Amino acid sequence: MHELAVTEKILDIVVKHARMNRVNKIRSITLKIGEMSDIENEWIQHYFDYLSKNTVAEGTVLKIEKTPIVLKCNQCQRTIEISKAKLGEVVCPGCSGRKDFSIVSGREYFIKEMEAE
Amino acid sequence: MDAIKLIEVKEDILADNDAAARELRLKLKSQNTLLINLMASPGAGKTSLLLQTIGELKNAFRMAVIEADIDSTVDAEKIAATGIESIQLRTGGFCHLDVAMVKKGLEAIDTPSLDIIIIENVGNLVCPAEFDTGAEIDVMILSVPEGDDKPLKYPLMFSKCHALLVNKTDLMPYTDFNMALLHERVRKLNPDIHIFEISCKTGEGIIAWTDWLKQSVEDFVKN
Ligand SMILES: Nc1nc2c(ncn2[C@@H]2O[C@H](COP(=O)(O)OP(=O)(O)OP(=O)(O)O)[C@@H](O)[C@H]2O)c(=O)[nH]1
Ligand SMILES: [Mg+2]
Ligand SMILES: [Zn+2]
Numbered sequence: 001m002h003e004l005a006v007t008e009k010i011l012d013i014v015v016k017h018a019r020m021n022r023v024n025k026i027r028s029i030t031l032k033i034g035e036m037s038d039i040e041n042e043w044i045q046h047y048f049d050y051l052s053k054n055t056v057a058e059g060t061v062l063k064i065e066k067t068p069i070v071l072k073c074n075q076c077q078r079t080i081e082i083s084k085a086k087l088g089e090v091v092c093p094g095c096s097g098r099k100d101f102s103i104v105s106g107r108e109y110f111i112k113e114m115e116a117e
Numbered sequence: 118m119d120a121i122k123l124i125e126v127k128e129d130i131l132a133d134n135d136a137a138a139r140e141l142r143l144k145l146k147s148q149n150t151l152l153i154n155l156m157a158s159p160g161a162g163k164t165s166l167l168l169q170t171i172g173e174l175k176n177a178f179r180m181a182v183i184e185a186d187i188d189s190t191v192d193a194e195k196i197a198a199t200g201i202e203s204i205q206l207r208t209g210g211f212c213h214l215d216v217a218m219v220k221k222g223l224e225a226i227d228t229p230s231l232d233i234i235i236i237e238n239v240g241n242l243v244c245p246a247e248f249d250t251g252a253e254i255d256v257m258i259l260s261v262p263e264g265d266d267k268p269l270k271y272p273l274m275f276s277k278c279h280a281l282l283v284n285k286t287d288l289m290p291y292t293d294f295n296m297a298l299l300h301e302r303v304r305k306l307n308p309d310i311h312i313f314e315i316s317c318k319t320g321e322g323i324i325a326w327t328d329w330l331k332q333s334v335e336d337f338v339k340n
Contacts, residue, residue, distance in 0.1 A: 005213070005215070087272040107247075110130065113124060
């Protein structure tokens with residue numbers, strides 16, 4: 001739902017990197033976004049198209065890699081990859097524990113790389 | 118023709134906000150002001166809880182409220198009627214608060230040496246979960262009519278909060294809300310969370326919550 005705020009940040013960061021690397025046009029940007037966030041790929045691209053007009057990032061394609069949700073069972077230390085839909089029903093395959101998990105990954109918002117010329 | 122270059126960016130999109138949040142937390146710590154971020158769906162009872170909380174604590178602590186409700190002053194006026202200073206942030210259509218907005222609110226507060234400042238965040242269980250506000254304590258309300266399945270739909274919110282207030286317990290007889298199942302679902306996401314069952318209408322459970330808050334202020338000042 002806050003794709004607009006996230007998109008503004010992405011644009012700031014890539015424009016800065018374009019300047020640092022003295023490139024004139026960004027072709028694509030690869031983002032790593034955790035499965036747990038509710039970001040909609042389509043909307044990010046929409047907002048990006050709108051915000052990036054007349055910048056080095058105009059017309060850039062956003063490639064979004066989703067990073068999986070990984071939990072760690074705090075009883076037996078096993079890590080478990082899980083879908084968002086199953087989060088509330090996790091049972092540890094190691095110790096059958098149902099209660100005590102911490103989040104290892106799945107919350108990230110990361111700009112990995114970009115192609116530019 | 119220019120060659121295509123691959124540039125490694127490797128930047129966290131939320132890094133600026135996270136850094137600003139850390140800085141704000143340190144500053145507030147040095148002033149012994151406890152900042153609390155209150156989140157919930159529209160209508161879950163944020164303002165009602167603020168009114169109850171202020172009623173219980175305003176003689177013991179110096180308090181203020183930052184209201185983030187979308188361009189109306191309804192909530193801010195209700196708070197102001199208690200004699201507690203309340204700042205209305207103009208969030209427009211924004212779906213969450215970030216540190217920059219919270220700082221604007223803090224700057225606008227006139228009352229000196231506050232013990233507790235509570236932010237009523239924008240009504241929504243998605244976006245506020247992802248943006249650090251600089252608050253020391255994150256609290257959420259889930260109201261009974263919303264259903265016991267919300268931890269399944271908004272796991273991030275439930276996993277990041279220090280306390281969950283289950284409000285409108287007076288409506289339990291009229292719904293199929295399963296309190297035990299809710300506790301189980303929430304604990305799975307967040308084993309350390311403090312859960313309070315409350316009704317802002319009858320006042321049930323409010324004291325347990327305000328006692329916890331009092332203790333939190335004492336611990337905060339001590340550490
Ligand atoms: N039955 C019942 N109603 C409640 C309770 N707490 C709040 N309400 C009612 O729920 C409605 C919404 O309460 P508010 O406190 O305005 O909720 P809010 O989360 O601040 O709402 P927004 O700021 O508009 O998102 C009001 O009509 C309250 O009177 C409760 O414990 N029981
Ligand atoms: Mg309100
Ligand atoms: Zn286990």
